[in-house]
Amino acid sequence: VLLPALLEAKARMSIKRGKLVSEIRNKEREIISNLNSGNENIALLCTETLINDERMILCYDILSMMCKQMLERIPLLIKKGKEIPCDMSSTFRTIVYSAEKSNICLLYTSPSPRDLSTSRMPSSA
Numbered sequence: 001v002l003l004p005a006l007l008e009a010k011a012r013m014s015i016k017r018g019k020l021v022s023e024i025r026n027k028e029r030e031i032i033s034n035l036n037s038g039n040e041n042i043a044l045l046c047t048e049t050l051i052n053d054e055r056m057i058l059c060y061d062i063l064s065m066m067c068k069q070m071l072e073r074i075p076l077l078i079k080k081g082k083e084i085p086c087d088m089s090s091t092f093r094t095i096v097y098s099a100e101k102s103n104i105c106l107l108y109t110s111p112s113p114r115d116l117s118t119s120r121m122p123s124s125a
Contacts, residue, residue, distance in 0.1 A: 003071060009099060010067040016103070017060040020053050027053070056102070063098050066091050 027050045034043035
């Protein structure tokens with residue numbers, strides 16, 4: 001279950017990264033157009049958005065590299081029957097945490113039936 005989810009997350013990040021690169025090109029043109037028109041305030045806002053998008057691309061690159069690392073190492077560990085090392089555990093936690101923040105919610109699984117059967121509300125509510 002984990003390996004297909006990681007593959008899908010990596011593919012989704014690649015798609016989102018490509019879209020961001022395209023949006024950055026468009027924003028660069030928009031900034032130039034606004035500067036030529038004398039709209040410096042609008043150009044400044046577009047520049048801030050562009051910087052955030054460039055940072056997001058770096059995040060996608062790092063997360064993609066982490067997914068690749070997990071995809072390469074997990075089958076070897078399963079084959080040898082070894083426990084997951086601490087460095088992989090932190091990598092996995094980072095991927096899961098970042099997936100939600102970067103709208104790559106592919107590693108989330110729905111609650112198990114056991115979780116749904118236990119009520120979180122007290123019976124005397």
